[in-house]
Structures are given as structure tokens and as C-alpha cells.
Amino acid sequence: MSGDQARRVQAQFGASAGAYVASATHAGGDDLERLLGWGRALRPARVLDVATGGGHTALAFAAVARRVVAFDLTEPMLRAARELVRGRGAHNIGFVAGDVEALPFREAAFDVVTCRIAPHHFGDVGAAVRQIARALRPGGSFLLQDILGHDDPEAATFITEVERRRDPSHVRAYRTVEWKAFLRGAGLTVIDDAVIRKVRVWDDWTGRMRMTAEALRDLERFVRQAPDRCRAAFAFTIRDAAIESFTDRMLLLRADRD
Ligand SMILES: C[S@@+](CC[C@H](N)C(=O)[O-])C[C@H]1O[C@@H](n2cnc3c(N)ncnc32)[C@H](O)[C@@H]1O
Structure with a gap:
């Protein structure tokens, strides 16, 4: 990842680490339950949670795995995540700092790699997915969740601008067809997928950054x-000129290493 993008990510998330740990959107929901359902069925020994943020996905997977590594570019995020998971009594999670585009793990080190609501910040998603595939053992599973890119180019440009004005480290969200190409290019085969809607409460979403x-x-x-059609594409609700919420579609994918 370029130094500029890494600095943008660290500036945004370093200042907001506490807010991400406290965020109800990140702490749970149907999306995390779906990922965890896949995880439970896989019964993994070793899990890597890439871009762990406040640590909620790592914490959830600590209940179904022997050992979890929580990995993130932003050290204050890792410190905040460590505090959360220790407070919840999880002692099988380790913490490692670094960039997903240069994962510091040996080949085939993990049974499962998770990555939730983060790739839209990565400078080079193709490189990140290749690193993730390398860290998985053959037959291991990548469990991905991210904001789904919109098929209407005008709506996609609109929401990317909204996201970047709120958080300059946002790069963009990718469509299913783009994700499938990244995964295929890294030697990963899609096994299952789902789309789940997630409502963003405006004051909470803007306040976090x-x-x-x-x-x-x-x-x-x-x-x-x-x-109107751009706002409608994301179900923006506005009452008396005040924006109340909008809705993201989240793409969830399980893809296994060949
Ligand atoms: C929204 S948070 C992730 C939420 C978290 N996965 C969860 O389930 O609650 C995004 C995280 O991605 C991390 N991040 C962004 N770019 C990264 C990169 N290139 N390598 C590793 N972590 C990165 C940020 O530091 C931030 O903590």
C-alpha cells in the first residue's frame, strides 16, 4: 500500500479507535452471525482476522477456534481491540501490526482468514487477496464481508463521494463480479455468498469519524x-431536512483455497 494511503488509514482510525470498539454496528448483527455460522461449521484451529479494527470479529471467532491472530495496520486500534477482548475474558487471541499487502506470516499458516468491513480501505485489493490466499492452507477458507459496490455508476460515484468526505481513507466498494475476479486471480473458489442490508444511523456513522x-x-x-435516484439507491431517510439514516448492502463471501 502507498505510504500516503497507510497514513490516511492510520490518521482516521488511530483517532477513532475507541469509537470503533464501542460501535454497535461493528459489535454484531446478522452479518457477523453469518460469518460466524460459516466459521462454526469449519471448526478451524488457526484463524487470522485481517483489519481487525475494534476486534469484534476476532472476539467472535475466538469462541470457535483454538487460536486467533488479530491483525491491523493501526496500532492504537490494536491496543483498543486488546483491551476489549481481555475485558471479555478471551485469552486465545494474539495481536500483530502490519499491512495486509505484506502479511508477516508463513505460507499456509491458517485454516481460516476473516476480513470484515475493511477492504474498501485497501490500496490494492488484488495484492491483499493474494497475500490472504498465501496465508491459508490448501482447502482453507477466506470469509469476507465488505460494502457491496453499486451497479449504477452514478449511484456508485455518489456514495464514494459521501464516504470519502466522511473518511478520506475510503478507497471504494467493489461489485460482486469484481470480488469474484480478485478471488479467482488468487486461486480461491467461491463456495457460498450472501447479501445483507445494514442500516447506518447518520449521527452515529458520521460521529464515529x-x-x-x-x-x-x-x-x-x-x-x-x-x-433523487442516488439517495434512493441507498434508502436515505430525511426528516425535516435532517438526514436520519441510509442503508448499505454488505457482500459476504466464503472462498476456499484451491
Ligand atoms: C472498519 S475497521 C474494521 C472493522 C472490523 N473488521 C470489525 O469486524 O469490526 C477497518 C480497519 O481496517 C484497518 N486497515 C485498513 N487498511 C489496512 C491494511 N492495509 N492492512 C491492515 N489493516 C488495515 C484499519 O486500521 C481499521 O482498523
Whole structure:
């Protein structure tokens, strides 16, 4: 990943680590349950959770695996995640700092790799997926969740602008066809997939990234002035000119190493 993108990620998430640990959106939901359902059936011994953020996915998988490694680029995030999991009594999670595009693990070290709500921050998703595939044993499973890219280019451009105004480390969300190409290119075969809607409560979502009052006002104006069909594509709800929420579709994929 370029130094600039790494610095953007670390600046955004370093300042917001506590908010991500506290975030109900990240702490659970149908999406995490679905990933965990796949994980439970696989009965893995060794799990790597890439871009662990506040540590919620690592914590969930610690209940179904012998050992979990929580991995993230942002050290304050890892410290906050460590505090969360120790507080919950999970003692089978280790913490490693680094970039997914250069995973510091030997080939075939893990039975399962998880990565939830994070690849839209990666500078080179193809490189990240190749690293993940290398870290998996043959037959091992990559369990992925990320924001699904929209098929309508105008709606996709609109939401990418909304995301980047809130968080400059957002790169973009990918469509299913793009994900399948990344996975295939890394020697991973899709076994199962699902799409789950996740409602973003506006004040909670914007508040987590500590925007200035001016940047928030500009973003809200941008949303209100966007074409109706762009807002409709993400089910924006607006009451008395106040934005209340919008809805993301999350793509979940299980892909196994050949
Ligand atoms: C939204 S959080 C992830 C949420 C978490 N996976 C969960 O389930 O709650 C995004 C995380 O991706 C991490 N990240 C972004 N780019 C990364 C990279 N290239 N390598 C490793 N971690 C990265 C950030 O530091 C941040 O902690």
C-alpha cells in the first residue's frame, strides 16, 4: 500500500479507535452471525482476522477456534481491540501490526482468514487477496464481508463521494463480479455468498469519524442536493431536512483455497 494511503488509514482510525470498539454496528448483527455460522461449521484451529479494527470479529471467532491472530495496520486500534477482548475474558487471541499487502506470516499458516468491513480501505485489493490466499492452507477458507459496490455508476460515484468526505481513507466498494475476479486471480473458489442490508444511523456513522462541523454541514448539503435516484439507491431517510439514516448492502463471501 502507498505510504500516503497507510497514513490516511492510520490518521482516521488511530483517532477513532475507541469509537470503533464501542460501535454497535461493528459489535454484531446478522452479518457477523453469518460469518460466524460459516466459521462454526469449519471448526478451524488457526484463524487470522485481517483489519481487525475494534476486534469484534476476532472476539467472535475466538469462541470457535483454538487460536486467533488479530491483525491491523493501526496500532492504537490494536491496543483498543486488546483491551476489549481481555475485558471479555478471551485469552486465545494474539495481536500483530502490519499491512495486509505484506502479511508477516508463513505460507499456509491458517485454516481460516476473516476480513470484515475493511477492504474498501485497501490500496490494492488484488495484492491483499493474494497475500490472504498465501496465508491459508490448501482447502482453507477466506470469509469476507465488505460494502457491496453499486451497479449504477452514478449511484456508485455518489456514495464514494459521501464516504470519502466522511473518511478520506475510503478507497471504494467493489461489485460482486469484481470480488469474484480478485478471488479467482488468487486461486480461491467461491463456495457460498450472501447479501445483507445494514442500516447506518447518520449521527452515529458520521460521529464515529470526528468530522468538523463545517465538513459535516457540507456533506449533508451534498446529500440533500444529490439526484433523487442516488439517495434512493441507498434508502436515505430525511426528516425535516435532517438526514436520519441510509442503508448499505454488505457482500459476504466464503472462498476456499484451491
Ligand atoms: C472498519 S475497521 C474494521 C472493522 C472490523 N473488521 C470489525 O469486524 O469490526 C477497518 C480497519 O481496517 C484497518 N486497515 C485498513 N487498511 C489496512 C491494511 N492495509 N492492512 C491492515 N489493516 C488495515 C484499519 O486500521 C481499521 O482498523
